[in-house]
Every structure is written in C-alpha cells, then in structure tokens.
Amino acid sequence: MDKFLFLLLLLLISTSASFSTLNNARLPGMFIFGDSILDAGNNHFNKNCSAQADFPPYGSAFFHQPTGRFTNGRTVPDFISQFIGIEFQKPYLEAQIEVLNGSWTDYPSNGINFASAGSGVLQGTNEDWGVIPLQDQLQQFQTLVRKNKIDPSLVQKSVFLFESGSNDIFDYFLQLDTTPKLDPDAYVRGMVAQVAKFIDQIYKLGARKIVVVSLGPVGCVPARAILPGAPIDRCYGKMNVMVKNYNKGLENLTNHIPIKYPHAIGVYGAVYNIFQQFRATPKPYGFSEVSSACCGYGTLRGLIQCGKEGYEVCSRPNEFLFWDYFHPSEHAYELISKSLWEGNKFRVRPINLKTLINITRTSA
Ligand SMILES: *[C@@H]1O[C@H](CO)[C@@H](O)[C@H](O)[C@H]1NC(C)=O
Numbered sequence: 500m501d502k503f504l505f506l507l508l509l510l511l512i513s514t515s516a517s518f519s520t521l522n523n524a525r526l527p528g529m530f531i532f533g534d535s536i537l538d539a540g541n542n543h544f545n546k547n548c549s550a551q552a553d554f555p556p557y558g559s560a561f562f563h564q565p566t567g568r569f570t571n572g573r574t575v576p577d578f579i580s581q582f583i584g585i586e587f588q589k590p591y592l593e594a595q596i597e598v599l600n601g602s603w604t605d606y607p608s609n610g611i612n613f614a615s616a617g618s619g620v621l622q623g624t625n626e627d628w629g630v631i632p633l634q635d636q637l638q639q640f641q642t643l644v645r646k647n648k649i650d651p652s653l654v655q656k657s658v659f660l661f662e663s664g665s666n667d668i669f670d671y672f673l674q675l676d677t678t679p680k681l682d683p684d685a686y687v688r689g690m691v692a693q694v695a696k697f698i699d700q701i702y703k704l705g706a707r708k709i710v711v712v713s714l715g716p717v718g719c720v721p722a723r724a725i726l727p728g729a730p731i732d733r734c735y736g737k738m739n740v741m742v743k744n745y746n747k748g749l750e751n752l753t754n755h756i757p758i759k760y761p762h763a764i765g766v767y768g769a770v771y772n773i774f775q776q777f778r779a780t781p782k783p784y785g786f787s788e789v790s791s792a793c794c795g796y797g798t799l800r801g802l803i804q805c806g807k808e809g810y811e812v813c814s815r816p817n818e819f820l821f822w823d824y825f826h827p828s829e830h831a832y833e834l835i836s837k838s839l840w841e842g843n844k845f846r847v848r849p850i851n852l853k854t855l856i857n858i859t860r861t862s863a
C-alpha cells in the first residue's frame with residue numbers, strides 16, 4: 500500500500516513536471532536588471548552586502564516571511580510574472596547555488612532576476628555597501644549566455660525588464676565627500692550613457708523585447724528627510740528635476756531601440772506619471788497616506804530603515820503609498836504593474852506589456 504502510494508506520488512510529480520516544461524516552452528521568461536525596486540533577494544545571497552531587507556517585517560503581507568524583497572510583499576516582476584502565467588524569477592545568486600550544488604540541473608526557464616538593491620547605473624554607486632552594479636549584473640548574464648547555460652530562443656522571446664538610477668540620483672544629494680561634483684545635467688548624461696551601453700550589450704546577447712521602466716518621483720521618498728536642505732512638507736523639487744531629465748533620456752533611448760537594433764522592440768514605462776496620479780488622487784486608488792512610510796522611524800518614518808531598532812509599523816500597510824523609507828507598498832507595486840501590463844500610452848508606450856508578450860514575429 501505504502502509502496503503503491505509512493506509510486507502514484509512519483510507518477511503525479513513527474514507528470515506535473517513535464518506539464519510545466521511544456522507550458523514553459525510556450526511562454527516567455529523574464530530577465531531582470533536594476534535596483535531594490537526589482538531585487539527579489541540577490542543581496543540576501545550576497546553575504547558581503549549591507550543593503551538588506553531579509554528581516555521582519557519585510558515580506559509580511561504576502562510571503563509571510565522576509566525574502567530579501569524591499570517591500571511588504573510582491574514587487575513589479577512578481578506581478579508581471581503572475582499576469583504572464585509564469586513562476587516568480589529566482590535571484591541569480593540563489594539559482595547559481597542550486598545549479599552548483601546539483602539540486603537543479605539547469606538555470607530556470609522562466610528567467611532570472613539579477614537586480615541588486617542599492618546599486619545604480621554608475622559603477623561606483625554604493626560600491627562600499629557591496630552591491631552588484633548594473634555592469635556586473637550584465638556580466639553575470641553574459642557569462643550564462645556565453646557558456647550556453649540559457650537557451651538562445653528563450654532569450655529571444657523573453658522580456659528584459661530594466662529599472663535603475665534612483666540610487667545614483669539620491670546619492671548625488673548626499674554630501675558625503677568634498678570633491679567637486681559634476682553639474683546635474685552632466686551627471687544625468689553620464690547615467691544615460693551607461694544605460695545606452697547596457698541596452699547595446701543585452702541586444703548583442705540576444706535580447707529583443709526590452710522594457711525600460713523610468714523612475715518615479717524619487718524626490719518624494721520619505722528618506723529625503725535624511726538629506727540636508729530637503730523639504731519635509733513637499734517633495735524635493737531639485738531631485739525631481741534631475742529624475743525627469745534622466746527619464747527623458749531613457750525615453751529617447753527606448754524610442755531609438757527599433758531604429759538602432761533590427762527586430763528589437765523597446766517599451767517605456769512612465770512610472771513617474773503613474774506615481775504622481777496616486778499622489779494627486781489617493782482615495783480612488785485605495786491610499787490614505789502618500790507622504791509617510793508605513794514602516795520605519797522618525798520624520799516621515801524616513802530616518803531609519805523598517806525592521807531596524809526602534810522601528811514603528813502602521814496597521815494597514817496597503818493604504819500607504821510607501822512601505823519603507825525608499826520603497827512603495829505591495830499595493831502600490833500591484834497598481835504600477837497593472838498599469839505597465841495593460842495601461843494606456845500615458846502609462847506605458849508605444850505598447851503595453853500584455854501586447855508585447857504576444858508579439859512573436861521578432862526573429863533574430
Ligand atoms: C566578499 O568580499 C570578499 C573580500 O572583499 C571577496 O573576496 C568575495 O569575493 C566577496 N564575495 C561576494 C559574494 O561578493
């Protein structure tokens with residue numbers, strides 16, 4: 500009897516496994532590059548790194564435990580994966596451990612998440628925290644492609660999701676060193692040049708569906724309270740000017756993707772617009788608080804990270820636009836993801852992700 504049950508179980512497991520392979524062969528995956536908005540736990544697997552969210556109450560609303568995601572639940576790649584009908588992407592460093600220790604034979608067919616919280620598009624941004632810069636994320640992906648660890652046809656049909664730059668801009672306003680800085684325009688030009696390089700390289704590695712997610716109004720994050728000279732009762736205008744300037748550069752790059760790169764599609768996610776709508780009319784979106792963080796401590800709950808000594812946490816996190824000092828709540832991420840998935844041109848252009856997923860004519 501026991502033996503029979505065991506065999507039955509084995510049969511069930513192997514059948515469902517082959518079903519999911521079949522499904523996955525039809526569906527695209529997602530390869531993710533960027534910062535804490537997208538990080539699904541890479542930093543957690545990087546013991547050298549001091550930018551962490553792998554302690555309570557991170558993850559409490561959905562995973563019921565910390566996962567390394569910098570919010571109370573799912574982030575943008577998770578929601579988009581749900582809309583596509585694929586599993587959440589594993590952090591690259593976790594997948595690497597599974598493959599190296601033999602518990603997986605291959606890298607997963609639903610894509611990989613390379614994003615690292617605290618990183619920027621500039622190599623040196625928060626280097627001393629041990630984050631993985633965009634350039635190194637690209638290197639990790641490149642190594643897998645060159646060593647044939649990822650099927651080229653999967654790369655070709657998958658979505659490449661990029662979001663980064665808020666840490667570079669935030670750090671510009673942290674007056675930590677006394678060395679003279681570039682002026683804001685030159686700094687932003689340097690950032691955009693790095694993203695241009697990144698797009699060029701992922702295209703050369705086979706990416707054909709490239710989604711560039713722009714920055715939200717970084718000058719509105721509760722953590723601005725730690726910056727000298729930032730206003731508390733409103734957003735930090737100077738920072739938002741830089742953000743808008745950077746976003747313009749990103750949109751221009753995205754518009755040039757189909758011109759510069761045969762058979763590639765570029766999609767621009769206008770998160771700045773999406774986010775400002777939540778702030779302008781919070782109620783219809785289910786928000787009761789759009790300035791202070793739900794979790795943290797001090798002015799705007801923006802002075803100390805959620806989960807660190809002395810933190811406070813609100814009772815209804817999903818009524819807050821911000822979960823912690825830098826990051827939106829799961830509810831905000833869900834709304835942003837829906838906008839990217841099926842939104843109009845004010846939110847995502849020239850096509851939304853739902854349409855992008857179904858385009859199959861892209862051959863290399
Ligand atoms: C951690 O830091 C040490 C020393 O700086 C370095 O040798 C090692 O490669 C780093 N590990 C990771 C995962 O970055």
Ligand SMILES: *[C@@H]1O[C@H](CO)[C@@H](O)[C@H](O)[C@H]1NC(C)=O
Pocket residue numbers: 596597600601602
């Ligand atoms: C491989 O590593 C993963 C992640 O740390 C762990 O969960 C799993 O048990 C390991 N498998 C083996 C066979 O060591």
Ligand SMILES: *[C@@H]1O[C@H](CO)[C@@H](O)[C@H](O)[C@H]1NC(C)=O
Pocket residue numbers: 695748751752755
């Ligand atoms: C827009 O992007 C293209 C292609 O990357 C670049 O050649 C051009 O200089 C950019 N234009 C502006 C106004 O930044």
Ligand SMILES: *[C@@H]1O[C@H](CO)[C@@H](O)[C@H](O)[C@H]1NC(C)=O
Pocket residue numbers: 853854857
């Ligand atoms: C995408 O394609 C699938 C399968 O052919 C179809 O069921 C679905 O309705 C399509 N979605 C859109 C938005 O066109």
